Amino acid sequence: MSVLKNDLLLKALRGEQTSRTPVWMMRQAGRYLPDYIKLREKYSFFERCQNPELATEITVMPVDQVGVDAAIIFSDILVVPQAMGMEVQLVEKVGPLLPSPIKGAADLQRLSVPDVNDSLHYVFDALSLTKKTLDGKVPLIGFAGAPWTLLCYMVQGKGSKTFDEAKAFCFQQPAVAHQLLQMITDTTIAYLKAQVKAGADCVQIFDSWGGLLSPQDFETFSLQYIRQIVAALKTVCPTIVFAKGAWFALEDMAATGAHGLGVDWCIPPHLARQFAGENVTLQGNFDPARLLSPIPEIEKAVKTMMKGFGNQRYIANLGHGILPNVPVDHARAFVDTVKANG
Numbered sequence: 001m002s003v004l005k006n007d008l009l010l011k012a013l014r015g016e017q018t019s020r021t022p023v024w025m026m027r028q029a030g031r032y033l034p035d036y037i038k039l040r041e042k043y044s045f046f047e048r049c050q051n052p053e054l055a056t057e058i059t060v061m062p063v064d065q066v067g068v069d070a071a072i073i074f075s076d077i078l079v080v081p082q083a084m085g086m087e088v089q090l091v092e093k094v095g096p097l098l099p100s101p102i103k104g105a106a107d108l109q110r111l112s113v114p115d116v117n118d119s120l121h122y123v124f125d126a127l128s129l130t131k132k133t134l135d136g137k138v139p140l141i142g143f144a145g146a147p148w149t150l151l152c153y154m155v156q157g158k159g160s161k162t163f164d165e166a167k168a169f170c171f172q173q174p175a176v177a178h179q180l181l182q183m184i185t186d187t188t189i190a191y192l193k194a195q196v197k198a199g200a201d202c203v204q205i206f207d208s209w210g211g212l213l214s215p216q217d218f219e220t221f222s223l224q225y226i227r228q229i230v231a232a233l234k235t236v237c238p239t240i241v242f243a244k245g246a247w248f249a250l251e252d253m254a255a256t257g258a259h260g261l262g263v264d265w266c267i268p269p270h271l272a273r274q275f276a277g278e279n280v281t282l283q284g285n286f287d288p289a290r291l292l293s294p295i296p297e298i299e300k301a302v303k304t305m306m307k308g309f310g311n312q313r314y315i316a317n318l319g320h321g322i323l324p325n326v327p328v329d330h331a332r333a334f335v336d337t338v339k340a341n342g
């Protein structure tokens with residue numbers, strides 16, 4: 001395994017001094033990149049994920065074309081429900097569709113905690129090939145969805161602004177919900193450990209819908225499972241927890257021992273730092289829609305963000321995934337501005 005030539009991200013996560021701020025963008029692999037859009041015409045989404053050569057090609061694209069300081073493996077959080085036994089489709093322009101969602105205890109019979117080396121081996125193959133292809137250029141990030149966010153899709157069956165059916169399931173059948181969350185957690189721990197074995201240098205847990213829960217419900221249905229995952233991974237690699245909208249839980253999330261915490265644009269940097277404390281790296285928090293501003297305004301806003309977070313224990317990123325309609329030169333302006341001011 002080659003030594004990393006750029007280890008800014010890992011240094012920032014470990015709390016070591018960095019010579020400048022590392023930068024990457026959530027959902028940087030795909031969507032807005034013209035070369036990715038071309039591949040989309042030829043292969044279905046899961047074909048792209050399951051073919052290690054294609055997944056590697058897409059993973060490396062933003063490193064070469066936008067200049068980010070880390071690669072994140074091209075895959076999706078929904079490969080875990082798929083491996084547990086659910087049918088998952090990705091419908092063009094609609095998003096994820098799970099035609100037979102979980103509605104009650106009987107539906108859990110259809111699910112299993114799978115042997116990840118069997119059902120998700122293609123992700124590990126993609127990680128190994130990507131690691132080799134990167135040749136130490138930048139670190140490689142592995143990832144998984146948080147149990148709560150995966151439950152949202154497994155119960156609701158599709159995307160939603162409120163995930164009201166998923167919440168109703170948790171509130172009406174809490175014992176079944178906790179059984180499901182534990183199955184997802186057990187699968188995820190094995191999955192992330194195997195990602196590290198295959199070449200991931202650190203991992204991020206995406207809790208995209210954490211902020212839909214009240215602080216008490218976030219603890220009950222999300223954080224206690226994230227805590228298990230972080231505890232299991234802590235000695236294996238640095239972990240980043242990104243719970244969108246869950247600014248209220250920054251202090252509790254820092255107490256899990258995660259190395260990094262993602263924050264969205266709804267909280268100013270100084271409050272994020274105040275809530276999270278000094279012993280964790282913060283990552284974020286540029287409004288993805290702000291990448292649609294003219295480039296000079298992007299540059300100004302990035303500098304303001306960086307001043308707010310300071311230049312240590314900080315990773316510049318967006319506050320959620322990059323939007324599909326962002327021009328590549330705007331994404332590049334974001335990355336270049338961080339590098340020039342870091």
Ligand SMILES: Cc1c2[nH]c(c1CCC(=O)O)Cc1[nH]c(c(CCC(=O)O)c1C)Cc1[nH]c(c(CCC(=O)O)c1C)Cc1[nH]c(c(C)c1CCC(=O)O)C2
Nearest residue numbers: 026027028029030031072073074075076077095206208321
């Ligand atoms: C909620 C969620 C999903 N997937 C993911 C999340 C958590 C992060 C977030 O909240 O944005 C995570 C994800 N999905 C994808 C990645 C790849 C790595 C990266 O670039 O960060 C990652 C990290 C590829 C993808 N996953 C998907 C695409 C688009 C499909 C395509 O290009 O054909 C990509 C590039 C499909 C997907 N997958 C999902 C949705 C809602 C959609 C449809 C909408 C969309 O994002 O375009 C579920």
